[in-house]
Amino acid sequence: MAKKDLKILGLSGSLREGSFNKKLLALVLRSAERHGALVSEIDLNKTPLPFYDADLEAREGIPSNVQAFKKKFLDADGLMIATPEYNGFFPGVLKNCLDWLSRRSSIEDPILSSYSGKVAGLMSATVGGSGGIRSLTALTTQLQYLGVMVLPRPFSLVHAAKAFSDGGTLSPEYLSSIDEMTSSLIDTLQKLKQD
Ligand SMILES: Cc1cc2nc3c(=O)[nH]c(=O)nc-3n(C[C@H](O)[C@H](O)[C@H](O)COP(=O)(O)O)c2cc1C
Structure with a gap:
């Protein structure tokens, strides 16, 4: 399995335009590209979702934006999520997205298909x-409940306002930690795909 066949989907739990988490995600996705993966991104600000409402779902089915996200999840091998x-918790907007993506689009759609594998x-x-x-x-607890394998040692950035340069990059030490996480994801995906 060539690395270029691996698809990595990025998602940020912040809607904010100048979000540090969006900046972090951008660096991680760039690192994944350098490692040869095909990357794409979901922007919860550009493609907003309604709050999950069982009545809305019963009346109108799965909203088109959720369907589009689900397609991206189904297509991806790996996920990179910045929250x-x-x-003390991850934002409601991210939980809402994960909840919508847990819904079956039809009776043929396997349970939790968005997250499977x-x-x-x-x-x-x-x-x-x-x-x-x-x-x-x-977030680790939530994703594991949904059936996602979560890599150990998440990347944690403190004092983000000081850590980012005006150009949106980080120190070489941080960039190297980000690269380690990307390598770890790609290596894991390659091993899983070989089996
Ligand atoms: C409602 C709210 C609650 C917050 N709670 C925490 C918190 O529990 N721990 C923390 O380290 N920062 C907390 N912060 C500060 C965020 O870390 C900070 O706003 C950060 O920049 C948000 O991420 P973003 O830049 O990607 O939007 C909170 C911010 C908001 C708006």
């Missing part, structure tokens, strides 16, 4: 000194 920490690398950037470790723990 802010809001009050996926491997995820997680990261968090915070302006304070926590590095989002609580949101990463919560």
Whole structure:
């Protein structure tokens, strides 16, 4: 399996235009590209989702934006998710997206098909000194419940406002940690694909 056949999908839990998590995700996806993977991204700001509502689902089915995201998830081998920490947890907008993606599009659609066989690398950037470790723990629990294999050692960025340069990059030490996570995801995906 050539690395270029591996597809990695990026998702940020922040809607904010100048989001540090979006910047972090951009660096990670660039690193994955350098490693030969094919990358794509979901932008929850550009493609907003309604709040999950069982009545809406019963009335109108799965919204078209959710269907489009689901297609991207089904198509991806690996996930890279960057999440802010809001009050010790990952943001509701990310939970809402994960909940919608857990819904079956038809009776033929296997349960949790969006997540089946996926491997995820997680990261968090915070302006304070926590590095989002609580949101990463919560997100790991959530993704494992959904059937996603989560890589150990998520990337945690503290004091993000100081860590990023004006051009949106990080120090060589941080970039090397990001590269390690990308390599780890790609190596894991390659091993899984060989079996
Ligand atoms: C509602 C809210 C709650 C927050 N809670 C936390 C928190 O629990 N821990 C933390 O380290 N930072 C917290 N922050 C600060 C975020 O880390 C900071 O706003 C960060 O820049 C958000 O990520 P973004 O830049 O990707 O949007 C909180 C921010 C908001 C708006």
